[in-house]
Amino acid sequence: MPGENLSRDEARERAALLSVDGYDVSLDLRSAVGDADSEPRTFRSVTTIRFRCNEPGASAFADLIAPSVTAVSLNGRDLDPSEVFDGSRIALEDLAAENELIVDAQCAYSRTGEGMHRFVDPEDGEVYLYTQYEPADARRVFANFEQPDLKAPYRFEVQAPDDWTVWSNGAGELVDGVWRFAETKPISTYITCVVAGPYHYVTDTYTRTFEDGTTLEIPLGAMCRKGLAPYFDADDIFLITKQGLDFFHDHFDYPYPFGKYDQAFVPEYNLGAMENPGLVTFREEYIFRGKVTQASYEGRANVILHEMAHMWFGDLVTMEWWDDLWLKESFADFMGTFANVGATRFTNAWITFANRRKAWAYRADQLPSTHPITADIRDLQDAKLNFDGITYAKGASVLKQLVAYVGQDAFLEGARRYFKRNAYGNTRLGDLLSALEETSGRDLAAWARSWLQTAGVNSLTPQVLLNSEGRVTELAVLQEAPESYPELRPHRVAVGLYRRNADGDLERYARVETDIEGPRTVVAELAGAEAPELVLVNDDDLTYCKIRFDEASLATLRDHLGALTDPLARALCWSALWNMTRDALLPARDFVDLVLRFAGRESEIGVLQMLHAWTNSALVHYAAPNWRPTGERLLAEGALRELREAEPGSEHQLAWARFFAVVASSEADFQLLKGLLEGTAKIDGLEVDQELRWALLEPLAAHGVADEQVLAAELARDDTASGKRHQVRCLAARPSAAVKAQAWAQVVESDALSNALVEATIAGFQQPSQRELTAPYAEKYFAAIERVWAERSIQIGMDVVRGLFPSLQDDQETLDATDAWLSTHEDAAPALRRLVLEARDDLARALRAQECDATAG
Numbered sequence: 001m002p003g004e005n006l007s008r009d010e011a012r013e014r015a016a017l018l019s020v021d022g023y024d025v026s027l028d029l030r031s032a033v034g035d036a037d038s039e040p041r042t043f044r045s046v047t048t049i050r051f052r053c054n055e056p057g058a059s060a061f062a063d064l065i066a067p068s069v070t071a072v073s074l075n076g077r078d079l080d081p082s083e084v085f086d087g088s089r090i091a092l093e094d095l096a097a098e099n100e101l102i103v104d105a106q107c108a109y110s111r112t113g114e115g116m117h118r119f120v121d122p123e124d125g126e127v128y129l130y131t132q133y134e135p136a137d138a139r140r141v142f143a144n145f146e147q148p149d150l151k152a153p154y155r156f157e158v159q160a161p162d163d164w165t166v167w168s169n170g171a172g173e174l175v176d177g178v179w180r181f182a183e184t185k186p187i188s189t190y191i192t193c194v195v196a197g198p199y200h201y202v203t204d205t206y207t208r209t210f211e212d213g214t215t216l217e218i219p220l221g222a223m224c225r226k227g228l229a230p231y232f233d234a235d236d237i238f239l240i241t242k243q244g245l246d247f248f249h250d251h252f253d254y255p256y257p258f259g260k261y262d263q264a265f266v267p268e269y270n271l272g273a274m275e276n277p278g279l280v281t282f283r284e285e286y287i288f289r290g291k292v293t294q295a296s297y298e299g300r301a302n303v304i305l306h307e308m309a310h311m312w313f314g315d316l317v318t319m320e321w322w323d324d325l326w327l328k329e330s331f332a333d334f335m336g337t338f339a340n341v342g343a344t345r346f347t348n349a350w351i352t353f354a355n356r357r358k359a360w361a362y363r364a365d366q367l368p369s370t371h372p373i374t375a376d377i378r379d380l381q382d383a384k385l386n387f388d389g390i391t392y393a394k395g396a397s398v399l400k401q402l403v404a405y406v407g408q409d410a411f412l413e414g415a416r417r418y419f420k421r422n423a424y425g426n427t428r429l430g431d432l433l434s435a436l437e438e439t440s441g442r443d444l445a446a447w448a449r450s451w452l453q454t455a456g457v458n459s460l461t462p463q464v465l466l467n468s469e470g471r472v473t474e475l476a477v478l479q480e481a482p483e484s485y486p487e488l489r490p491h492r493v494a495v496g497l498y499r500r501n502a503d504g505d506l507e508r509y510a511r512v513e514t515d516i517e518g519p520r521t522v523v524a525e526l527a528g529a530e531a532p533e534l535v536l537v538n539d540d541d542l543t544y545c546k547i548r549f550d551e552a553s554l555a556t557l558r559d560h561l562g563a564l565t566d567p568l569a570r571a572l573c574w575s576a577l578w579n580m581t582r583d584a585l586l587p588a589r590d591f592v593d594l595v596l597r598f599a600g601r602e603s604e605i606g607v608l609q610m611l612h613a614w615t616n617s618a619l620v621h622y623a624a625p626n627w628r629p630t631g632e633r634l635l636a637e638g639a640l641r642e643l644r645e646a647e648p649g650s651e652h653q654l655a656w657a658r659f660f661a662v663v664a665s666s667e668a669d670f671q672l673l674k675g676l677l678e679g680t681a682k683i684d685g686l687e688v689d690q691e692l693r694w695a696l697l698e699p700l701a702a703h704g705v706a707d708e709q710v711l712a713a714e715l716a717r718d719d720t721a722s723g724k725r726h727q728v729r730c731l732a733a734r735p736s737a738a739v740k741a742q743a744w745a746q747v748v749e750s751d752a753l754s755n756a757l758v759e760a761t762i763a764g765f766q767q768p769s770q771r772e773l774t775a776p777y778a779e780k781y782f783a784a785i786e787r788v789w790a791e792r793s794i795q796i797g798m799d800v801v802r803g804l805f806p807s808l809q810d811d812q813e814t815l816d817a818t819d820a821w822l823s824t825h826e827d828a829a830p831a832l833r834r835l836v837l838e839a840r841d842d843l844a845r846a847l848r849a850q851e852c853d854a855t856a857g
Helices: 008-017 226-231 234-252 294-310 326-343 349-364 380-385 390-406 408-422 429-440 445-451 551-563 567-582 588-601 605-622 625-645 651-663 667-678 690-702 708-717 721-733 737-749 755-765 768-774 777-791 794-803 812-824 830-856
Strands: 018-028 042-053 060-063 068-074 077-079 089-092 098-108 115-120 127-132 154-159 165-168 172-175 178-181 194-197 200-209 215-224 261-266 279-283 459-466 472-480 491-500 506-516 520-522 534-539
Touching (some): 008 018, 008 060, 068 089, 089 098, 098 115, 127 261, 154 194, 200 226, 200 234, 234 294, 234 326, 234 408, 279 294, 294 326, 294 605, 380 794, 380 830, 390 408, 390 429, 408 429, 459 491, 459 534, 472 491, 491 551, 506 534, 506 551, 534 551, 534 567, 551 567, 567 605, 567 830, 588 605, 588 830, 625 651, 625 667, 721 755, 737 768, 737 777, 755 794, 777 794
Parallel strands (some): 261 279
Antiparallel strands (some): 018 042, 042 098, 060 089, 115 127, 127 194, 154 178, 165 194, 172 178, 459 472, 472 520, 491 506, 491 534
8 A cells, every 4th residue: 555645734735726627537448358468457547637726837746546657648748657657646747727637547457346346247257347436546447636625527438348338427328339428516536436337227217396396307227236136126225215315305405416316236345335426336235135134124225325315415515634524424324314214114213223323333432543523534544444433323323412402403404504505515514513503593612522523432320319208319310431531521311210010011101301411410300200110311312322220220121121112212221231241341141141031022123133243242252261151052042942932934033043053052053054954954934045044054164064065065056246255254164274274375465355255254264163273373463464554455454454353362462462563563554553453452342341251150
């Protein structure tokens, strides 16, 4: 990654100097098929940029990452590429007031999901292309000024193989063998897009008639690889799309401004999705090859709506620099759930948000790399790492708090003014706050300072005093903050009181909405209430905090958590108990016990699947090592019991089947998995489709029950791109020193694997049952990561540094080795140090939790 970074100061200087009038980009992608003339395989990219300079005679630079540049022309003057191009920048000297730059380059196809990604389908040999740029990889495809505040309109034209279709942000047509696309509105470089290949493509239309009688018609399209066409449920994708467009038109009062709305589900995608206007890209795993639970459909709908919200928050109005990334991501994350609940069949999506998205935020906000929602982004490497739980989920949680604080109507009216005032422009935090202050009548400066400009998460704990008659004398909420981030914030919360009724159901009988300020707040309205068995201090999940319990409430949950009838309250309690486990306040074995006793009664499938993931983490990372064998046995027995008792054919049965495969540990467990694969064992209603077959195979491979021959036979049965990824993961999971050495070499010493296969290999390499086998790689990890970071793309560097950290060597020796690396590499790239610091913090947390669990034994 040398020479590819761009600092905030450089971007500000360039934005002050230049303004861009337009781009013409011509790509020749015919080289994507057939034999490559050389490596890396390249395509021709010719870019014309028309731009102004407000200081004639000044110097600047354009961005381009390419193996070679054929020609550069500035204002009709030919420049020597060897003199002006250094591999990532093109030097531009003696600029005029009005300028035209023409760059003819050979750009490289990507195998890392960055730039122009090229994928060869192993099923039929077809080639598929798509682009992915955020934050700054458009420069791998065409010369540009790669920063969000130099917006411009774009005209793309593309030559492609004869049997291909090509899509871009604007509507396209094939003219004389060239795909020509309508000029875009002014947009940032990182949201331009090209998708090309023999994709399966389905169309529909959205129509909206406004109050003034005008009609908006939006052509809809959805595409995937031909091999996934049999599984492509485009009707449901279009349903969610139309519901979302209706919802956002109702609430935003600004017609969708980008013409058509295509959605491309593409292979080997690093992200969930990307909000390219008119051509949204998604990871193709959102096309389900087998049976999945409703949580998967809800998750897909949330992503569709998240990306759609970006058409206004992010595309129409864009942050000036990556410091204010939250201006688009926090809003889109909030709006995805807000629209899911308000427009689709997924009316309980706020429960998933409370349970899943906020867990991501709570973890990120307790890492040493935590940062304010409005972050300090010095350069592009900082930006790449800040697509995190703070920017997305904490930001969305804080916006939910803001809606409770100013009211939904004022919040949405503020958004409407923000769009209209800043359309096709770039903004900072103050631009949004001024609009919201106008509509709410509140001064938001103090709120923004507490919530947006400080880091850390507060804990709220109830304190209950009872009189001799068993009634509440005083109920107070105590607020705490970590020493490192001591900010106590204003919280708008609901406090709920719960008791069991005559049927034994734990139900709410009192609720008060109030403002929490400072270290102790008395909730006067609850004085005189009957003594509660459970106090829930963030009922209805209005604020962003870690919920704690008083002793009586915790005792109630230990005995009666399954009796809590409200699904959101139950999800909040589960989340709080998980946070206590991570904070070494609740022994891991106690959390496992709660799951074994109460998870089988959980009605919300998304909550159940989150509990499965948490419980496995509790066992692998937070349980005392000498208790792990007991925990493995208990979890496997419990999962199998729930699997057999679940309603045949239900999504709960499927969830328990997948969880049983994850925690299977005994010979009997493996024999059952093997029997389910071979058809000699049967569980009524459980359909073992291809995706479930791979899920059952991985533990068999990891424990030496399924060998290379078995995995090859399974790939022959499922000889697809998805099957290949599964097989690679299972191959790397086998318990052999030679296997681990090969996997390590393929990922660390070679760049031959694509991003998807790097990810699969790393996932297989790290197996909790193979701690001793992978122990030698702890030392190798610290010896390799600086070289990997320097030589590989930032995406692959992140995957390797995160994925191969020796987290399963969870002892003081590994912690000391991590500290030694950090102390001797203070001059390493800040983004690399951040990743290692985060991994160190996770390891230290695990050791504290293990110590807590050991004392419970």
